[in-house]
Amino acid sequence: MYTLKVIARDGVPAALQKAERYRLLREAEAAESICLDVLAVDPTNQAATVTLLLAFTDQIEGDLTGGVARAREVLARLTDEYKRHYYAGMICERRANAQLHHGELTAHTVAAEWLREAMQWYERAQAMRPPGNEESILRWNTCARRLNAEERRRPPIVEAYEPALE
Numbered sequence: 001m002y003t004l005k006v007i008a009r010d011g012v013p014a015a016l017q018k019a020e021r022y023r024l025l026r027e028a029e030a031a032e033s034i035c036l037d038v039l040a041v042d043p044t045n046q047a048a049t050v051t052l053l054l055a056f057t058d059q060i061e062g063d064l065t066g067g068v069a070r071a072r073e074v075l076a077r078l079t080d081e082y083k084r085h086y087y088a089g090m091i092c093e094r095r096a097n098a099q100l101h102h103g104e105l106t107a108h109t110v111a112a113e114w115l116r117e118a119m120q121w122y123e124r125a126q127a128m129r130p131p132g133n134e135e136s137i138l139r140w141n142t143c144a145r146r147l148n149a150e151e152r153r154r155p156p157i158v159e160a161y162e163p164a165l166e
Contacts (some may be wrong), residue, residue: 007037012045019051028058049077053087060091061098068095082128086136089121093143108150115143 007015019034035052038045053074060067071091078084096114099107122143125136 004037004040007041009041012038012042012048016045016047016051019048019055023051023055023058026058028055031055031058044079046079046083049074050083050087053078054090057091057094060094061101064095064098064102067098082125082130085121085125085128086139089118089125089136089139092118092121093139096143096146112147112150115147119143 015034015038019031019038022028022031022034032052032055035048035055038048039052042048053071056067056071056074060071068091072088075084075087075091078087092114096111096118099111099114104110119140122136122140126140129136
């Protein structure tokens, strides 16, 4: 086994920039690793906690249940109530998107449930958002548009009633 090396505290800001860059390059595992290094020297670093949570959500598609569980575990470490609500919504929204990419028979139904849960979290966040912060509304609208589009594509199945003949 290898012993991990410890980064210097003054290297934390640059490390966080790299973690964000790796996330944008779709290298979530590299971003996760960097965040774990930052949290090893600064366990309460909220920027690293958020980036770690997002790195976990980036990996949900490969592990639907485990990815959500890991992200929710990190969610509990956020100290700001608004952010806990907002990122709880983000976890649900990304779980819905991953479900749709899997394309199983019931994917749309399951994804719709996750999107509705995300919207509930975003509404809670909206109620306590800082002035000028519209991100929870933007995310809520994204979920609503997705649900509306799915409903137009897949109208509800209505079975005609035919009485049984005896």
